[in-house]
Amino acid sequence: MASYFPLAALQQIFSPGTSDDAPALNATHPMNTTTSATAGQTAFPVDASSFIAFAYSFSALRDWLKLIVIGGLFEWLFESCRRLVTRLYDKVVGLFFIRASFEETDASYLWILVWLSRQPSWSKTRDMQITTRAYGGNSPAVDLDGEEQRANEFFETSRKISYLPSVSLTYSLWYKRRWMTITRVQQQSGMRGEKENTLYINILTRDHDILKQLLQEARRYYMAGQQHNMCVYVSDSTNRWNHVACRAKRSMNSIVLDPGIKDILLEDARDFLRSKPWYAERGIPFRRGYLLYGAPGSGKTSMIHCMAGELGLDVYIVSLSRTGLDDASLSELVNALPERCIALMEDIDAAFTHGVSRGGLPGSGQEEEPSKTSASQAGPPGPTTSKLSLSGLLNALDGVGAQEGRILFATTNKYTALDPALCRPGRMDLHVEFKNASKYQARELFKRFYLPTPSSEAIGAEEKEERVDSGYEADSIQAAASETSEDVEQDNEKKVVTSDSSAPDVPSFTGQTHIAHGPKLSRARIARLAAQFSDAIPERECSMASLQGYLMTYKTRPVEAALEVAAWVEEEREKRQLRDREEKAKEAKAKDVEEAKGEGESDDRAAAPPMVATSAPALARCSCQRVPTCATCGGAKVETISLALPSPVSSPVSPIPEPLPQSSKPADVMADLAMPSVERATDS
Numbered sequence: 001m002a003s004y005f006p007l008a009a010l011q012q013i014f015s016p017g018t019s020d021d022a023p024a025l026n027a028t029h030p031m032n033t034t035t036s037a038t039a040g041q042t043a044f045p046v047d048a049s050s051f052i053a054f055a056y057s058f059s060a061l062r063d064w065l066k067l068i069v070i071g072g073l074f075e076w077l078f079e080s081c082r083r084l085v086t087r088l089y090d091k092v093v094g095l096f097f098i099r100a101s102f103e104e105t106d107a108s109y110l111w112i113l114v115w116l117s118r119q120p121s122w123s124k125t126r127d128m129q130i131t132t133r134a135y136g137g138n139s140p141a142v143d144l145d146g147e148e149q150r151a152n153e154f155f156e157t158s159r160k161i162s163y164l165p166s167v168s169l170t171y172s173l174w175y176k177r178r179w180m181t182i183t184r185v186q187q188q189s190g191m192r193g194e195k196e197n198t199l200y201i202n203i204l205t206r207d208h209d210i211l212k213q214l215l216q217e218a219r220r221y222y223m224a225g226q227q228h229n230m231c232v233y234v235s236d237s238t239n240r241w242n243h244v245a246c247r248a249k250r251s252m253n254s255i256v257l258d259p260g261i262k263d264i265l266l267e268d269a270r271d272f273l274r275s276k277p278w279y280a281e282r283g284i285p286f287r288r289g290y291l292l293y294g295a296p297g298s299g300k301t302s303m304i305h306c307m308a309g310e311l312g313l314d315v316y317i318v319s320l321s322r323t324g325l326d327d328a329s330l331s332e333l334v335n336a337l338p339e340r341c342i343a344l345m346e347d348i349d350a351a352f353t354h355g356v357s358r359g360g361l362p363g364s365g366q367e368e369e370p371s372k373t374s375a376s377q378a379g380p381p382g383p384t385t386s387k388l389s390l391s392g393l394l395n396a397l398d399g400v401g402a403q404e405g406r407i408l409f410a411t412t413n414k415y416t417a418l419d420p421a422l423c424r425p426g427r428m429d430l431h432v433e434f435k436n437a438s439k440y441q442a443r444e445l446f447k448r449f450y451l452p453t454p455s456s457e458a459i460g461a462e463e464k465e466e467r468v469d470s471g472y473e474a475d476s477i478q479a480a481a482s483e484t485s486e487d488v489e490q491d492n493e494k495k496v497v498t499s500d501s502s503a504p505d506v507p508s509f510t511g512q513t514h515i516a517h518g519p520k521l522s523r524a525r526i527a528r529l530a531a532q533f534s535d536a537i538p539e540r541e542c543s544m545a546s547l548q549g550y551l552m553t554y555k556t557r558p559v560e561a562a563l564e565v566a567a568w569v570e571e572e573r574e575k576r577q578l579r580d581r582e583e584k585a586k587e588a589k590a591k592d593v594e595e596a597k598g599e600g601e602s603d604d605r606a607a608a609p610p611m612v613a614t615s616a617p618a619l620a621r622c623s624c625q626r627v628p629t630c631a632t633c634g635g636a637k638v639e640t641i642s643l644a645l646p647s648p649v650s651s652p653v654s655p656i657p658e659p660l661p662q663s664s665k666p667a668d669v670m671a672d673l674a675m676p677s678v679e680r681a682t683d684s
C-alpha cells in the first residue's frame with residue numbers, strides 16, 4: 001500500500017538500504033552493472049533513457065503513469081465531444097437564427113441597450129446588473145422617482161442608474177413575433193487585461209429584414225433621445241474612438257459674436273453637408289476645414305459646441321499631444337472617423353510648437369529645414385515628446401485615407417505660429433478670427449445674463465405701469481446712468497422687504513434661482529443697464545470669458561454690475577500691464593541666458609585658454625560682464641573677470657515671434673460679407 005505513494009516510492013529509490021524491497025530493486029537496476037564498484041548502493045541514472053528505464057522499474061510509478069495517460073485520454077475525448085456539440089449547436093443555430101454581435105466600443109452597442117431599456121419585458125426581468133456608469137443623455141437609465149428634483153434641492157449628486165444584462169446570462173424576448181435571445185459576454189483583452197463587453201443577439205428567423213428593422217428601431221430610439229444632446233468621443237491609447245460623454249446641446253443664442261459670424265459659419269457648414277453630390281461630380285474631396293483663431297476666451301470652443309448641436313453631429317476630439325501618437329496612429333484615427341462628424345483639434349499651435357516635430361521622424365528621411373514662417377518662430381519649442389510630424393499631420397488631414405464628409409475644426413490662439421501648409425484651402429477652408437469683446441458683444445452678454453424670465457417680465461410690466469419707461473435707446477445712456485443710483489436704492493429696498501417678509505432661512509434653489517433672488521427688472525431697464533455696462537467696456541480689450549466671469553460675481557445684482565464695471569476694467573488693465581511687464585522681463589531674461597549660452601559655446605569652440613582665477617572656475621563660462629543678472633552664475637555680478645569672448649552666436653530659435661509674411665496668410669477676405677475677421681483660405 002505504501003508503495004502507491006510517491007513519497008514512499010522516492011524513499012525506495014534514494015534510500016534502498018532502509019527498505020525491504022531494496023535488494024530486489026537494486027538487482028534489477030540497470031545502473032548497477034555500471035556501478036559495481038559501489039555494490040549495495042543505488043547509483044543515480046545519468047542520461048535520459050536510463051532514467052526512464054530506472055523510473056519504469058517501479059511499479060507505483062508505472063501505475064501513476066497509466067492513470068495520467070488514461071485521464072488525459074478521457075479529458076481529450078470529453079473536450080472533443082464538447083467542441084463537437086458546440087459546433088453542431090452553432091450550425092443548427094446558424095441554420096435557423098440570425099446572429100449579431102455588438103462591441104461595447106461601437107455606438108450600436110448603446111443603441112441596443114437603449115432599445116432594450118424600452119422593452120416592456122425588460123423592466124420585469126429578475127436578474128440584471130445595476131450600473132451608474134454614464135451613458136450620456138440618452139442612457140438606458142431607470143427613473144427613480146423624484147431623484148432629479150432632490151438632487152437640485154439638496155445639492156446631492158445624482159448618478160443615473162441603468163440596468164444592464166448580467167454577464168453570461170441569456171435573456172429571451174419576442175421581437176415582431178420572433179423569438180430572440182440577448183447575451184452579454186465579458187472578455188479580458190489588451191496588455192492590461194481591460195474588460196471588453198460584447199452583446200450577442202440571436203433572432204429565430206432567416207429574414208435579414210428583421211435584424212435591419214431591429215437596428216433601425218434601436219437607432220431611432222437612440223437618436224430621439226439624442227435630439228437635445230451631442231456626444232463627445234476621444235481616442236484611447238489603442239487608437240480606438242471611445243464615447244466619453246453626451247452633453248446637452250448649447251443654444252446658438254448663448255454665444256455672443258459680432259453680427260454675421262455665427263450665420264456665416266453655420267450656413268457654410270450646412271451648405272457643405274448638403275452638397276455631397278456637388279463635390280463628387282467635380283472630384284473634390286468631400287471635406288471641410290474651419291480654423292477658428294484669436295484671443296483666448298473669445299468663444300471658439302463654445303462656438304464649435306453650438307455648431308455640433310445645431311448640425312446634429314458628434315464631436316471627435318483629436319488630441320495631437322497625446323502620448324504615443326505618431327503619424328501612423330493619427331492617420332488610423334482620422335480614417336476611423338464616421339462619415340458625418342466634427343473632428344476637433346484644439347490649440348493646434350500648442351501641439352505644433354511643443355509636440356509635433358516639423359520634419360519626419362528622425363531617421364525617416366523626411367526631416368525638413370525649419371522654414372522662415374515655421375512654428376518655431378512663435379517661441380522656443382518645448383521638449384518634443386510627440387512622434388508626430390507635420391507631414392504626418394498634413395497627410396492625415398487630406399491624404400487618400402482621410403475620411404470623407406467630416407468637418408474639421410481647429411482652434412488656435414497663435415495664428416501666425418501655424419505653418420501655411422496647414423492653413424491652405426482643402427485643409428482649413430474658412431478662417432474665422434475671434435477677437436476680444438466689442439461694445440456690442442458686452443452689451444448683448446449683459447442682456448443675456450440678466451434677461452428676465454416670463455415671471456419677472458410680468459413684474460416688469462407692473463413696474464412699467466407705475467413709471468413710463470422710454471425703453472432702450474443708444475442716446476439714453478446718460479439718463480440710464482443717472483437712474484442707476486436710484487435703481488440701487490430701490491433694489492436695496494426690495495431686498496430688505498424680501499428678507500423681512502417671506503424669505504426662507506435656507507433658500508430653495510430650484511429652477512429660477514438667481515432671478516428669483518435678484519431684483520425684478522424690466523427688459524427696458526436691463527437694456528439701459530446693458531448700455532451703461534458696454535459703455536464702460538473698452539473696445540476689444542477684455543475677453544468675453546473675463547466679462548462672463550465678472551458678471552458671475554454679480555449674478556443677482558445687475559445694477560451694481562453696471563455701476564462697478566468701470567473700476568473693474570481699471571483693475572483688470574493694471575493686472576494685465578503687470579503681467580505683460582513680468583512676461584517681458586522673463587523673455588529678456590531668457591534671451592540673456594540664450595546669449596550667455598551662445599557665448600559659452602563660442603568660447604568652447606574657440607578653445608580659448610581660461611583667463612580666470614582657479615578659485616572661480618564656474619564663472620569662467622559666463623559673459624557676466626555684459627549680463628549682470630546672469631542665470632548661469634546665479635545672478636552674481638562679476639567685475640574682475642574679463643573674457644575675450646567672440647561675439648555671441650545668435651540663438652537658432654528666436655523667442656519672439658515674427659509676423660507671418662502677408663503673402664503667406666490666407667487671402668481673399670470675404671469682402672462681400674464685410675466681415676474682415678472671416679477669411680476664405682485660398683492657395684497663394
Ligand SMILES: Nc1ncnc2c1ncn2[C@@H]1O[C@H](COP(=O)(O)OP(=O)(O)OP(=O)(O)O)[C@@H](O)[C@H]1O
Pocket residue numbers: 254255256257295296297298299300301302303411412413434445544545546548
Ligand atoms: N462670444 C461669447 N459669447 C458667450 N460666451 C462666451 C463667449 N466667448 C467666451 N464665452 C464664455 O467664456 C468661456 C470660455 O469660452 P471658450 O472656451 O469658448 O473660449 P475659447 O476661445 O475657446 O478659449 P481658448 O482659446 O482659451 O480655448 C465659456 O464659458 C463661454 O461661455
